[in-house]
Amino acid sequence: MRITTFNVNGLRAVLTKGFADFLERENADIVCLQEIKCLEGQADFSAPGYTQIWNSAEKKGYSGTLTLTQEKPRSIFFGMDGKHSDEGRLITAEYPDFYLVNCYTPNAQPELKRIGYRLEFERDLRAYLSKLDRTKPVILCGDLNVAHEEIDLKHPKENRGSAGFSDEERGAMSDLLSCGFSDAFRALYPDLRDAYTWWSYRARARENNVGWRIDYFIVSDRLMEKVRDVEILTGVFGSDHCPLRLTLDL
Numbered sequence: 001m002r003i004t005t006f007n008v009n010g011l012r013a014v015l016t017k018g019f020a021d022f023l024e025r026e027n028a029d030i031v032c033l034q035e036i037k038c039l040e041g042q043a044d045f046s047a048p049g050y051t052q053i054w055n056s057a058e059k060k061g062y063s064g065t066l067t068l069t070q071e072k073p074r075s076i077f078f079g080m081d082g083k084h085s086d087e088g089r090l091i092t093a094e095y096p097d098f099y100l101v102n103c104y105t106p107n108a109q110p111e112l113k114r115i116g117y118r119l120e121f122e123r124d125l126r127a128y129l130s131k132l133d134r135t136k137p138v139i140l141c142g143d144l145n146v147a148h149e150e151i152d153l154k155h156p157k158e159n160r161g162s163a164g165f166s167d168e169e170r171g172a173m174s175d176l177l178s179c180g181f182s183d184a185f186r187a188l189y190p191d192l193r194d195a196y197t198w199w200s201y202r203a204r205a206r207e208n209n210v211g212w213r214i215d216y217f218i219v220s221d222r223l224m225e226k227v228r229d230v231e232i233l234t235g236v237f238g239s240d241h242c243p244l245r246l247t248l249d250l
Contacts, residue, residue: 001029001030001247001248001249001250002026002027002028002029002030002245002246002247002248003028003029003030003031003032003100003139003141003217003245003246003248004026004028004030004031004032004233004243004244004245004246005031005032005033005034005102005141005142005215005217005243005244005246006031006032006033006034006236006239006241006242006243006244007033007034007035007104007142007143007198007215007239007240007241008033008034008035008036008238008239008241009035009037009239009240009241010035010036010037010038010239011033011036011037011038011043011045011066012037012038012042012043012044013037013238014238014239015043015044015045017237017238017239018237018238019238020045022236022238022243023047023068026243026245028245029069029070029071030067030068030069030070030071030093030100031047031050031067031068031069032065032066032067032068032091032100032102032141032142033065033066033067033068033102034064034065034102034103034104034142034143035063035064035104035143036054036056036064036065036066036088037061037062037063037064038056038061038064039054039056039060040052040054040056047068049070050068050069050070051068051069051070051072051073052066052067052068053066053067053068053069053073053076053091053093054066055078055088055089055090055091056088057086057087057088057089058086058087058088059087062087063087063088063089063104064087064088064104065088065089065090065091065102065103065104065142066091066102067091067093067100067102069093071095073093073094073095073100074094074095074096075093075094076091076092076093076094077091077092077094078090078091078092080124080125080127080128081128083124084121084124087106088104089103089104089105089106089121090102090103090104090125092132094136097136097137097250098136098137098138098139098220098223099132099135099136099137099138099139100138100139100141101129101132101138101139101140101141101142102141102142103125103140103141103142103143103144104142104143105118105121105122105125105142105143105144105145105146106118106121106145107145107163107164108145108163108164108166108168108169109163110162110163112163112166112168115163115166115168115169118145118168118169119168119169119172122169122172122175122176123172125176126172126175126176126179129176129179129181130179130180133179133180133181133220137219137220137222137223138181138218138219138220138223139217139218139219139220139223139246140181140216140217140218140219141215141216141217141218141244141246142215142216143198143214143215143241144173144214144215144216144218145163145164145169145214146164146165146169146170146172146173146214147159147164147165147170147212147213147214148170148173148174148183148186148213149170149186151191151192151193152186152196152212152213152214153165153196153211153212153213154194154196154209154210154211154212155210164212164214165212176218177218180220180221180222181218181219181220181221182218182219182220182221182224183216183217183218184216184217184218184219184224184227184230184246185213185216185217185230185232185244187224187227188227188229188230189230194209195213195232196209196211196212196213196232196234197211197212197213197214197215197232197241197242197244198211198212198213198214198215198240198241198242199211199212199240200240201240206240213232214241215241215242215244216244217230217244217246223248226248226249226250227246227247227248227249228247228248228249229245229246229247230244230245230246230247231244231245231247232244233245
């Protein structure tokens with residue numbers, strides 16, 4: 001089974017940059033998109049063979065997630081038990097062997113202006129995932145807006161304390177991983193450097209690979225034995241992020 005996650009930074013924009021060709025070429029069983037920035041019907045978009053699960057933000061042109069799945073889920077949930085549903089940040093799809101959670105975590109914003117809400121979201125997400133995990137294994141994927149360790153960004157010293165690399169956000173990721181979950185990429189490649197998923201549009205950052213690893217597959221520890229690979233698809237363009245591909249032996 002292959003699952004792909006991609007922050008497209010605007011579905012309508014990425015559709016003009018070869019996304020339909022990528023989707024056909026990738027032929028993943030499930031594709032999770034974040035930051036779609038539109039409502040269903042606003043984009044000239046089709047995905048033959050996929051069921052489309054949309055969770056758009058109430059605010060127009062903002063946030064939002066979309067899950068494309070070749071196998072129809074047993075059940076679908078939005079938000080976390082009634083919380084955090086207005087910004088379209090979470091879709092949970094239940095499959096026979098696992099729950100798949102497509103997530104776009106809030107950005108803490110410059111000067112950490114939104115850190116309070118960010119940490120509330122993190123606490124609620126941790127509790128929600130732990131509850132799901134008591135029933136069956138969980139795969140969390142998406143733009144989690146944090147570089148967990150210094151190895152996960154090009155310039156850790158210069159960015160210490162900034163949004164996405166604050167002690168609070170890094171601590172929240174550590175707390176999640178301590179609850180029975182693994183960062184699948186880092187579990188497979190503990191020492192691999194210069195492996196990033198997001199680059200600023202400024203100063204030719206992507207060309208020079210001055211990036212951050214902020215997109216993840218987080219899986220229940222007991223599912224790690226089924227993980228065959230996590231690939232960062234740096235050759236796919238169209239967004240300031242690149243996709244990740246998880247391959248599972250199920």
